[in-house]
Amino acid sequence: MSGSKRENDQDRIRVLVVEDDAVVRWRVCDALRTATEFLVEEAGTLAEAKSHLAANPVRVLLSDLRLPDGSGIEIIRAVRAKFPDAEIMVISILGDEESVIAAITSGANGYLLKDAFPADVVATVRDLVRGHSPISASIARFIVRHSQGSGRKTPLPLNTARLTPREIDILWGIAKGFSYSDIADHLGISRQTVPGHIKNIYRKLEVNTRGEAVFEAVQQGLIKL
Incomplete structure (x- = not known):
């Protein structure tokens, strides 16, 4: 056996x-x-x-x-x-x-x-x-850019409208692992408005998850970890 x-x-x-x-x-x-x-x-x-x-x-x-x-x-x-x-x-x-x-x-x-x-x-x-x-979609886009000679430290232009200062602040909070409530308290905004901002961030960066949003933002030079 x-x-x-x-x-x-x-x-x-x-x-x-x-x-x-x-x-x-x-x-x-x-x-x-x-x-x-x-x-x-x-x-x-x-x-x-x-x-x-x-x-x-x-x-x-x-x-x-x-x-x-x-x-x-x-x-x-x-x-x-x-x-x-x-x-x-x-x-x-x-x-x-x-x-x-x-x-x-x-x-x-x-x-x-x-x-x-x-x-x-x-x-x-x-x-x-x-x-x-x-x-992951954002990793794939980065590899394509890198293989085309665009894998550089300088920020890359967004294909869509740039993020607003408020959206960048919220994205930084996401990168640090803060909860929606933590982000809202830190920025002095309503907790109910945070998901709407995040939805706009995902749409502008063409991503679907928090990790992809942070990765894409770092590659675009929008935030630094």
Whole structure:
């Protein structure tokens, strides 16, 4: 019976999830374990990921970049060097310019901001295995700009109307992780007006999530973290 199980495991797609946030790691791993084709293993630190990699093959790597004992870039490079055919996707809170370029050049096939990570984790990983490259919309736009020679520190012009000073203040609050109530209190405005401002920010920056809004604003030079 144990031999049959080992043979079965060898046929499954080995997925390593590297994430220090226990709740996020549990959510991703639990979803993937509902699919019989995946053999899911997990690590909460860079050291744990390296230890796992030394003893086990990896077909798919899902990794955060900010780990308590180092950068996820290290495990991306290690997996790419040891298993050239592996599929690698970054799942991060915020992709600053340096992190995005480092992840992609180190071998990541996809890059999703955590608040844009799809509910259907299984479908996303299946797409990754099929050769697709899941990338958050704002990250994709940045990569296009960079590849066209526009990946520079200077602000890029907005394609739509510029944000108002009030919208920039609210966006800064979002970047700092403040709640709607905190933002309203800080700016002396009604809490009920904040969602309307955020909706306008999303429309002008052509984004759908808080993480994408912050990333796009940083790339446009509208705010500094």
